[in-house]
Amino acid sequence: MITSRRSFLTTTGTILATVAELRHLTVFGKRPAADLILRGGTVFDGTGTDGREADVAITADRITAVGPALTQSARTEIDVRGLAVAPGFIDIHSHGDSSLAADPRAESVIRQGITTIVAGADGSSRATGTAANGFAALFGRLDRLRPGVNVASMIGLGSVRGEAIGNTDRSATVAELRVMVAMVERALQDGACGASSGLEYTPGAFARPDELIALCKPLASRGLPYATHMRNEDDRLLDAIAESIAVARGAGCGLQISHLKTQGPRNWSRLQAAFDQIETARRDGVDVAFDRYPYLAYATGLTNLFPVWSRDGGTTAFLSRLRGQGTANRIEAETLAKVDLIGGWDNVQITSVSSPTDREVQGKRLGTWARGVGVEPYQATIALLERNRGRVDMAGFAMSEENLERILAHPLGMVCTDGGAFALEGPTRRGSPHPRGAGSFPRVLGRYVRERRILTLAEAIRKMTSVPADRVRLFDRGRLLPGNAADVVVFDPTRIADTATFERPFQYPRGISLVIVNGTVTLRDGQRSRAHAGRSLRSNPVAGR
Numbered sequence: 001m002i003t004s005r006r007s008f009l010t011t012t013g014t015i016l017a018t019v020a021e022l023r024h025l026t027v028f029g030k031r032p033a034a035d036l037i038l039r040g041g042t043v044f045d046g047t048g049t050d051g052r053e054a055d056v057a058i059t060a061d062r063i064t065a066v067g068p069a070l071t072q073s074a075r076t077e078i079d080v081r082g083l084a085v086a087p088g089f090i091d092i093h094s095h096g097d098s099s100l101a102a103d104p105r106a107e108s109v110i111r112q113g114i115t116t117i118v119a120g121a122d123g124s125s126r127a128t129g130t131a132a133n134g135f136a137a138l139f140g141r142l143d144r145l146r147p148g149v150n151v152a153s154m155i156g157l158g159s160v161r162g163e164a165i166g167n168t169d170r171s172a173t174v175a176e177l178r179v180m181v182a183m184v185e186r187a188l189q190d191g192a193c194g195a196s197s198g199l200e201y202t203p204g205a206f207a208r209p210d211e212l213i214a215l216c217k218p219l220a221s222r223g224l225p226y227a228t229h230m231r232n233e234d235d236r237l238l239d240a241i242a243e244s245i246a247v248a249r250g251a252g253c254g255l256q257i258s259h260l261k262t263q264g265p266r267n268w269s270r271l272q273a274a275f276d277q278i279e280t281a282r283r284d285g286v287d288v289a290f291d292r293y294p295y296l297a298y299a300t301g302l303t304n305l306f307p308v309w310s311r312d313g314g315t316t317a318f319l320s321r322l323r324g325q326g327t328a329n330r331i332e333a334e335t336l337a338k339v340d341l342i343g344g345w346d347n348v349q350i351t352s353v354s355s356p357t358d359r360e361v362q363g364k365r366l367g368t369w370a371r372g373v374g375v376e377p378y379q380a381t382i383a384l385l386e387r388n389r390g391r392v393d394m395a396g397f398a399m400s401e402e403n404l405e406r407i408l409a410h411p412l413g414m415v416c417t418d419g420g421a422f423a424l425e426g427p428t429r430r431g432s433p434h435p436r437g438a439g440s441f442p443r444v445l446g447r448y449v450r451e452r453r454i455l456t457l458a459e460a461i462r463k464m465t466s467v468p469a470d471r472v473r474l475f476d477r478g479r480l481l482p483g484n485a486a487d488v489v490v491f492d493p494t495r496i497a498d499t500a501t502f503e504r505p506f507q508y509p510r511g512i513s514l515v516i517v518n519g520t521v522t523l524r525d526g527q528r529s530r531a532h533a534g535r536s537l538r539s540n541p542v543a544g545r
């Protein structure tokens with residue numbers, strides 16, 4: 001079987017190569033030299049089929065041929081024998097766009113082999129689809145930045161609500177809802193690749209299912225997904241999945257559950273029930289899938305430990321409620337219950353603060369730090385939030401290794417970073433960020449493919465390439481095929497590994513030899529080129545396979 005499949009693949013590859021060459025013959029009248037040929041690597045085309053030895057030819061920003069021993073020559077030839085050659089990875093849930101203005105290189109992203117990020121996650125996007133702040137303008141700004149990585153973006157429904165209604169816990173009026181639907185419509189027309197919600201964040205959390213259904217309806221005819229950071233990821237996880245499915249069903253669109261997890265040890269046994277819900281919904285016709293980063297800690301704002309109602313109205317209102325009569329005790333009780341759920345104050349690590357006087361807290365566990373300064377942890381926490389006007393970030397160590405492996409290995413699971421873009425030097429080296437921003441994709445390929453063997457290399461690559469590309473309808477990415485955009489990563493499957501840790505996050509992965517973005521060599525043997533070849537990517541709902 002394997003032999004025949006191999007030979008079939010080889011034949012297909014040859015045909016594809018020939019077609020591409022013929023096209024050039026017709027156009028140019030003679031066999032052209034390619035700009036770049038990668039020679040003799042083990043090519044994984046992104047569809048999940050096994051790797052096979054082949055050359056990959058690139059001219060300008062396109063792949064022009066894939067096949068064994070291509071006879072054409074190229075201006076640059078790179079010997080990649082013994083290495084895996086794959087489509088550039090696509091991060092389906094990224095916050096990397098937030099630092100591109102400060103540093104467009106997106107170092108920690110490129111150095112993972114990621115060539116496209118899907119931004120606008122968790123209900124928050126940098127454009128909202130209004131005339132003044134539309135996606136066409138956002139994409140124009142991105143292109144002028146000349147980022148190292150390609151950027152697609154969803155429209156964040158929290159950002160939409162914030163613009164139309166403000167930071168208030170109430171239902172949308174009929175008129176407001178009409179305005180918000182128009183914002184979504186316009187964003188999708190301009191190329192946004194889905195709509196996201198963040199239902200544990202304000203103001204996104206103030207949206208009820210009916211509102212979400214109305215806002216997601218424009219996705220349906222375009223085949224784009226509703227991606228959600230669900231209302232709950234711990235004790236009420238199954239209710240939250242049910243709500244998410246109901247929204248997708250009501251709107252008629254696909255559902256992407258963001259960073260699926262069962263938070264808190266007492267919920268670790270619920271994963272099978274979550275899978276059952278998802279698989280049942282699929283059988284009933286709802287196109288559900290999910291993604292996850294390969295770590296046991298999540299990262300968020302420290303205020304996220306506090307109940308949503310206490311954050312109604314924004315930072316000033318929140319901070320005054322922390323010590324307010326009639327609110328302080330209730331907030332403390334609900335927050336302590338949440339801390340208890342994730343296993344105590346030492347499962348909370350502070351990742352960044354905004355006040356320079358609190359720098360020493362970065363990278364420390366809250367319980368240990370509070371004991372060290374002789375203050376009770378809850379009191380220390382609210383004082384920290386007051387000094388930093390609420391702007392403190394945390395990592396919460398609350399997930400199960402066994403569940404993580406099952407989520408990554410599940411056929412519906414994709415890989416994401418949920419992380420930011422940073423560099424070892426320059427303005428984006430700040431705080432003590434979650435290492436997922438530097439290590440997620442290599443960690444899956446090193447720890448979970450090579451060491452733990454929970455999925456094959458070909459399957460892991462599929463989850464990082466063609467699956468997310470199809471999900472957000474970037475039809476010329478995610479597969480190594482002639483005619484597709486030349487986003488390529490070359491790595492050593494025997495060496496690839498993440499090195500960033502919670503203690504030392506500012507470290508790049510190893511084992512990635514080459515990253516090509518839109519035909520331009522961006523990273524080679526650890527050296528970053530000056531070229532920034534990324535661009536904004538508009539989802540293309542019309543073209544299809």
Ligand SMILES: [Zn+2]
Pocket residue numbers: 122229258259418
């Ligand atoms: Zn999230």
